Amino acid sequence: MGHQIAMLSALGGFETVLQDVQEPALKKAEEKLHGILDKWVGKGRLSDDQKAAAFSRLQFTTDIGAAANADLIIEAVVEKLDVKKEVFSKLEAIAPEHAIFATNSSTIVNSLLADVTNRPDKFVNMHFFFPPLVMDCVEVVMSDTTSEETAQIAMDVCKQMNRTAVLLKKEISGFVANRILGALQREAVYLYENGIADFKDIDIICRKALNHPIGPFELMDLSGIDVGYFVMQQRYKETGNPEDKPFACIEEKVKQGHLGRKTGKGWYDYSGEGVKR
Incomplete structure (x- = not known):
């Protein structure tokens, strides 16, 4: 940045x-x-x-x-x-x-x-x-x-x-864009963690059905999974709301050092040419 x-x-x-x-x-x-x-x-x-x-x-x-x-x-x-x-x-x-x-x-x-x-x-x-x-x-x-x-x-x-x-002119944690993106991400991770759909399929649906340029899991990889993790940690500190705690699957990625594009692996594998989906 x-x-x-x-x-x-x-x-x-x-x-x-x-x-x-x-x-x-x-x-x-x-x-x-x-x-x-x-x-x-x-x-x-x-x-x-x-x-x-x-x-x-x-x-x-x-x-x-x-x-x-x-x-x-x-x-x-x-x-x-x-x-x-x-x-x-x-x-x-x-x-x-x-x-x-x-x-x-x-x-x-x-x-x-x-x-x-x-x-x-x-x-x-x-x-x-x-x-x-x-x-x-x-x-x-x-x-x-x-x-x-x-x-x-x-x-x-x-x-x-x-x-x-x-x-x-008024403060709120996450401002506008990230509050909207956060709501989308929370629902996407909920669907994944509860076995409703694989993260790849969720990305496909968001791209094909909602016409999003990239899916929520692809976006996490692009932005840096650790960045999102720190954001959720800070939000939880401010609100104390359990719904704002970092997701288990996100925390696991951070502990593994799989932070997205910048480390060569996140939700997707970037070690070869292109994205392995």
Whole structure:
């Protein structure tokens, strides 16, 4: 998520810094971005000069101190509340007072993070969808303390990035898209765990009968099964509702390290060419 959001920013004309704690992750991110933009150039979506200009505006660093010169910081770390709080606590000590803090969290509302900073009025959700360089939507979410100015700047930045932003003026865990997707996923897993249908057949029905581009189990593999697992864990912590607990089959996948496309195996096997269904 982070490297593609950074490239959206660079393509939008912003001087951008992509920071990660691991140098190999930055190298991999740079390689992936070159691969994506090379394909765009090959298809005529982007010129060589535009690609070069975007990369000239994008820096890669392991130094979180780069935040000292930032006007807007978008966090895209693992979907765990304590990790995000630790990151923003560090950023609070580094970033200038005027800087806006945005979390790309797909579930965690910004009011749960703002208390580790002194700028709750400058805190907002900017939820990009995966993969950001393809998906044309951003959920911008305000808390009770997010200022109108902060929300408007976030909306303007999305526009500059050539992304359609939708403003939600009231917080709710999961926002809009993931609450709807979550309901679909819960029913799909219920049908699978109760032996009503195999996960492959459920995906087929969703694709063929409902005209979904991919089925719910394919989507879990694409997004990362661990990401969904962490989201369910966080939701359960917030609500205490047993229905929000991670599903047994999802927990099993995480324990096995079968996290989807990124590990080569999830619900489907990606170790060979294509998807083995």
